[in-house]
Structure formats: structure tokens, C-alpha cells
């Protein structure tokens with residue numbers, strides 16, 4: 001880059017992006033290679049590096065001279081003596097799918113003469129450890145070196161000597177002056193688990209994964225410690241001293257095995273399809289391998305062709321790594337959409353730049369609620385990490401604040417429902433915001449309708465849920481008030497989906513009959529959030545009629561037994577939503593009515609202040625538990641679901657079980673049905 005040339009604004013932005021990415025890649029290189037303690041997944045790291053490479057390819061003039069993309073690994077640790085490699089130890093390029101792989105093979109072909117095109121490939125497991133070079137002089141092990149930055153590594157000879165499956169003397173190589181074998185030092189899963197278990201007990205260092213444990217162990221300054229670490233070496237190449245008659249990578253590995261090295265599975269293939277099916281079968285079985293692998297390595301099998309193809313600064317042209325699908329990936333959050341659930345919850349859904357993760361393309365991710373958005377501090381335009389493992393729904397696991405563009409804004413809850421435009425509320429202490437258009441909001445109507453006709457609400461048995469949903473889907477019934485106009489469509493209904501005259505008549509009669517209802521049923525039926533059957537009864541009792549309830553302030557609502565601030569606010573907001581009021585008026589105009597409830601002065605109630613629990617079957621009266629509950633409430637009692645020391649009395653019918661036992665053990669008064677009936681009659 002020409003330092004004298006002034007950069008325009010766009011270029012400055014690109015440089016800023018590059019610098020931010022360079023800092024990230026550096027930071028994670030250090031955590032991974034130096035500290036052996038990565039904080040992000042390999043795939044996330046690869047993606048960061050790739051975005052930097054892409055920028056550098058698009059804007060070569062702006063490429064920063066200290067970019068880490070051209071180098072391998074990180075600087076060697078100064079505590080070990082450093083050794084320059086005779087032949088650089090390279091990394092590998094990556095492919096992530098069959099198309100990438102085909103493209104890799106095409107590039108290989110392009111560089112080969114006609115007679116050599118479509119070479120055989122040798123496929124190996126990509127062992128997840130770290131690369132080590134071993135040197136033998138006349139068959140005697142002399143030195144072990146890490147990859148380091150690819151040019152210079154760390155001398156770890158003492159530690160290597162402690163790895164059990166590395167032969168220190170190779171009889172078959174006595175007449176080879178210099179033999180260099182490279183391979184991966186790894187920690188088998190069983191050993192890794194044992195090491196971490198012991199580390200936990202002795203409060204030693206616990207490693208994130210076997211790869212880091214292997215790296216940390218190998219770079220122990222005290223060989224006695226390294227000796228206790230369960231490491232193993234798998235050889236995968238001969239870089240100096242290979243007998244001349246061996247001309248294939250696959251044959252080189254067979255030879256290594258013969259002379260005493262451990263070598264993992266190898267397969268020679270001739271086409272992309274063969275690689276693909278092998279790759280897929282290894283994904284199926286990888287969990288049963290004794291060590292971790294993070295992909296496969298595909299190498300041109302012919303060693304002569306390998307050297308013809310040569311290498312780039314960081315990786316060979318004759319080999320590549322075919323990585324396994326990642327469970328965490330980085331992408332961009334393009335938008336946040338607010339969705340309205342069937343019961344009015346408003347939830348944010350993140351719209352992502354589509355990304356491959358856990359083997360599928362993910363473009364939506366739930367952000368749960370506004371609190372979660374604030375906790376993550378995520379904004380539209382942010383770079384985010386998305387995790388998906390197995391069938392678990394995708395999740396944002398990280399927001400890359402370091403990479404945030406300049407013009408983002410913090411996310412706020414929408415003021416109005418995106419579906420019906422009613423005001424949105426977030427009750428204090430709740431995580432989920434709600435649309436207040438309960439009876440009006442199309443997103444909630446179907447649920448509202450089903451609730452409205454249910455047994456404890458308006459109890460319109462003749463109008464089954466299935467028909468109701470069909471009517472809703474056909475647009476015949478939109479709000480609950482439309483139910484009372486169904487008779488106007490009688491002719492259509494008879495022909496509707498072979499419903500027939502008889503059913504229609506039954507339905508209309510049931511609807512007609514439901515018009516004569518009670519205030520508490522009506523309050524329950526209109527489906528105010530937080531208002532169940534008991535609360536509806538309390539409200540009816542307390543206010544006596546609908547108008548005073550609709551006008552009640554939050555404080556007035558809080559005065560009702562069992563109603564706290566959250567429910568009081570939900571009720572208050574419900575009646576402030578104009579749309580709900582319209583539907584209620586329409587219901588009354590259609591003829592829905594009830595008697596006023598006589599208000600009793602509460603401190604005259606005989607069971608005031610008592611908490612009752614009901615159990616068993618009330619055989620004598622045939623009363624349902626719900627009815628018994630209502631009776632007790634009329635007498636001023638609270639009715640709860642479980643027995644505790646605070647319970648005043650347990651109403652026990654026939655076949656009372658564990659609640660009775662518990663009441664007896666706590667010394668709670670037990671009331672039998674007979675006594676109960678006498679009580680309510682009095």
C-alpha cells in the first residue's frame with residue numbers, strides 16, 4: 001500500500017474492517033497456539049480468517065503488512081530452544097462441501113499435463129492434535145520439533161521421548177542417514193477424560209478439548225509431567241529419507257507402519273463421489289474412534305505429482321482438508337422481526353444471512369425476548385455466532401461487538417403489534433411482551449375463539465373446535481362476536497363441508513342458549529391474560545357488573561382477592577385496548593347477558609381468611625370439584641391445590657389419597673362431604 005496516497009472514506013472503512021479482523025485472528029491465534037485455551041470454535045475462527053482473506057483478495061492494495069493470513073500457527077514459545085525446519089511445515093487449505101472439493105480437484109487438474117489428469121487421491125483422517133516432526137539419524141531418534149510458525153519450531157525432544165508409541169530405534173532405517181517422519185501428536189479421548197477428571201480433583205488445569213490437552217502436554221517444560229500425559233503419535237508423512245522405490249503417499253504410510261509407526265486408516269480413491277461417500281461414512285462412525293478427528297485430508301497419492309504441484313506460502317496445492325460440518329458458525333444479523341404468538345406473546349426472530357451450521361442452512365434464529373436482546377447487546381447489522389447441534393433449535397451464542405459497524409442502533413420493543421397495531425405492553429417482572437388486542441388481533445383470534453366456547457367459558461358445546469377453526473379459516477368467524485351472527489349464514493352453513501341441517505340447528509341452538517350466561521363466565525371467556533376461572537369469579541363478586549370492572553383503576557383491581565400488580569395491569573390494559581371494547585360491545589348487542597352479582601360485604605363471610613384444599617370425589621352430592629371450589633369461594637375461602645401447614649381445612653371426598661395423608665400428618669382439619677354440605681346449606 002502506498003502510504004502517501006490519501007485514502008478515501010470507503011477505503012478507510014475497509015482498512016478499519018481489516019484491522020478489526022486482524023486483531024481478532026491474532027487474539028485467537030494466541031489463545032489457541034500459545035495458551036492452548038481457545039475461546040471460540042475452530043469453525044468460527046476459520047470464518048473470521050476467511051473474511052479477512054476475502055477482503056485482502058478484493059482489495060490487495062489495502063492489505064496490511066502484518067496480516068496473519070499468510071503465516072502458519074503462531075510464534076514458537078521462547079522457553080524452548082528453536083529449530084529451523086529443513087522443509088517448512090505447512091498447514092492445509094479447507095473445503096467444506098462436495099462443490100468445494102470438486103473445485104479443488106479441478107484446480108489440481110488444471111496444473112497437470114493431460115496424461116496425469118484425474119490422479120488417484122489418498123484419503124486420511126484429519127487427526128485433531130498437533131503436527132510434530134521427528135528426526136532419526138541412522139535409525140536412532142534424535143529430535144522432535146513442533147510446527148511453530150511453519151519455518152521454525154520448538155525443540156520438544158525430551159517430551160517426545162516419553163510418548164509410548166514413538167519408536168526410538170528403527171532397525172529398518174539403520175542405513176538411512178536422515179529420516180524425517182511427520183505426524184500428529186494427539187490425546188485419545190479416554191486419556192483426555194481421565195486427565196481432566198484428575199485435574200478437577202487436584203485443582204489442576206482443565207482442558208477444553210483433547211487437542212488443547214495434547215498441545216499443552218507436549219509443551220510442558222518438565223518432561224516428567226509430559227510423561228504422565230496419555231499422548232500418542234500417528235505418522236502421516238515421510239519428508240526426508242523415504243526409500244526410492246516408494247512412489248505413493250499410500251505406500252509411504254504402509255512402509256511407516258511396517259517399520260514400527262502407528263498409522264491411522266487410509267483409503268485410495270479415484271473420484272469425488274468416492275471421497276464423498278467415504279466422508280459421509282466416517283461422519284457416521286467418528287464417535288466410535290478412540291480419538292477426535294475434525295475432518296479428512298485428501299492428498300494426491302503420487303509423490304512425483306505432489307512435488308510437481310508444489311505449494312503456496314501456507315499450504316500445499318496437492319492436498320486439502322475436508323472439514324466436518326460445524327456446529328457453530330458466524331454470520332450477519334440482517335433484521336429482527338417481531339412475531340405474535342397464538343396467545344399474544346411478541347417474540348423477536350433474528351433474520352440471518354443464511355449460514356451452514358449443524359449440517360443445515362439456518363436463516364432464522366429466535367432471540368426469545370427483549371431482555372435476551374439486551375443481555376446479548378445485539379443489533380441489526382451485527383456479526384453473530386450461531387450454534388446448532390443435533391435437532392436443538394439454533395441459538396445466538398455470541399455477538400461480535402468487536403466487529404460492529406458504525407451505524408447500528410440499539411433494539412427496542414415495538415410500540416404496536418405488527419399484526420393488528422394494538423399497543424404492546426411488557427408487564428413488569430415478565431419476560432415476554434404482549435399484544436393488547438386479545439379479542440381483535442388476528443394472530444390471537446383462533447386461540448381466543450377456542451377459549452371462548454370452552455366448557456368453563458361460554459360452554460357452547462354444539463360448536464366444536466374443529467368447525468370453529470374451519471369457520472375461522474374461511475373468514476366466516478373473525479372475532480368471538482361473530483359467533484352470534486352465525487345464524488345469518490345458516491343457508492351457507494348447511495352446505496359448509498357437508499355439515500348438514502341437523503348439526504347446524506344444534507349448533508345455533510347452543511349458541512342461542514349461551515347468550516344467557518353469568519358475569520364470571522363472561523369475564524373468563526373474553527380471555528384476559530392472567531385471568532383464570534377463580535380470578536374471574538373474584539372479579540365478578542367484587543365488581544358485581546361489567547361497567548365498574550371496565551372502569552376500575554389498577555389500584556381498585558389490586559384490592560380484589562388474589563390479584564397482584566401484574567394481573568391488575570393486564571386487566572387494566574385489556575379494557576384500555578379499543579379493539580377489545582368494541583368486541584365486548586358487539587357481544588352485548590348480539591344479546592349476551594347476565595344477572596348482576598349481589599355483592600356481599602366480605603368480612604361477614606364465614607370462611608374469610610381460610611385456605612381450603614379439595615381432594616377425592618364428592619359422591620353424595622355428585623358435585624364436581626370446580627363446583628365445590630366455587631361454593632367455598634362464595635363463603636370467602638381461598639382454594640389452593642396443595643396441602644401445607646398453612647391449609648385451614650381439607651375437604652376430602654371418596655378415594656382421597658396422598659393429600660389426605662399429608663393433611664393428617666400436618667394436623668390439618670379434615671372435612672368430610674357431609675359436613676361440607678351442611679356448611680354450605682347454612
Ligand SMILES: NC(=O)c1ccc[n+]([C@@H]2O[C@H](COP(=O)([O-])OP(=O)(O)OC[C@H]3O[C@@H](n4cnc5c(N)ncnc54)[C@H](O)[C@@H]3O)[C@@H](O)[C@H]2O)c1
Nearest residue numbers: 028032038040041042045091092124125126127131236297
Ligand atoms: N478456535 C480458535 O480460536 C482457533 C485459533 C487458531 C486456530 N484454530 C484452528 O486451528 C486449525 C488451524 O490450524 P492449522 O494451520 O493447524 O490447520 P489445520 O489443522 O486446519 O490443518 C493442518 C494440520 O492438519 C493436521 N493433520 C491432521 N491429520 C493430518 C493428516 N492425515 N495429514 C496431514 N495433516 C494432518 C496437521 O497438524 C496439519 O498441520 C484450524 O482448525 C483452526 O480452526 C482455532
Ligand SMILES: [Zn+2]
Nearest residue numbers: 417420435441
Ligand atoms: Zn396484535
